[in-house]
Amino acid sequence: MGLLHWEDRYSVGVAAVDHEHRELIELINRLHAEATAQRSKDAVIGFFGDLFKAISSHFALEERFMREHGYDQLVQHKNDHERLLDEIRDLMEDYEASSRFDDRLLANALDAWFSRHFETHDARLHKALGAH
Numbered sequence: 001m002g003l004l005h006w007e008d009r010y011s012v013g014v015a016a017v018d019h020e021h022r023e024l025i026e027l028i029n030r031l032h033a034e035a036t037a038q039r040s041k042d043a044v045i046g047f048f049g050d051l052f053k054a055i056s057s058h059f060a061l062e063e064r065f066m067r068e069h070g071y072d073q074l075v076q077h078k079n080d081h082e083r084l085l086d087e088i089r090d091l092m093e094d095y096e097a098s099s100r101f102d103d104r105l106l107a108n109a110l111d112a113w114f115s116r117h118f119e120t121h122d123a124r125l126h127k128a129l130g131a132h
């Protein structure tokens, strides 16, 4: 079973962007499946690194898009991206310290963040400027 499932509430109202976000979720699920199949601490640490990279590169794309268009809420939007990346970093540090990997905790954190972020920041951005 995947870590995350696409939910209608994730939709930002622009089909091309929803498609990219679905691809990001699929990628996260693929990385998670590969790491958990290996059942080793190194694999889980590798997963956190790959997760961080996949999400950061999507954010970097959006942030470049906002900069190129002189988007008025770039700072607020970027701060919310940073908040999720910090949260993932914290979960990874907890894991490194305790060796306990709680799938559900991570899934809940990502799910709550994605639905809220997509519904607010990304919907506003893509309604104003279209697809990136």
Ligand SMILES: [Fe+2]
Residues within 6 Å of the ligand: 017, 021, 058, 062, 122
């Ligand atoms: Fe996006």
Ligand SMILES: [Fe+2]
Residues within 6 Å of the ligand: 062, 077, 081, 117, 121, 122
């Ligand atoms: Fe965003």
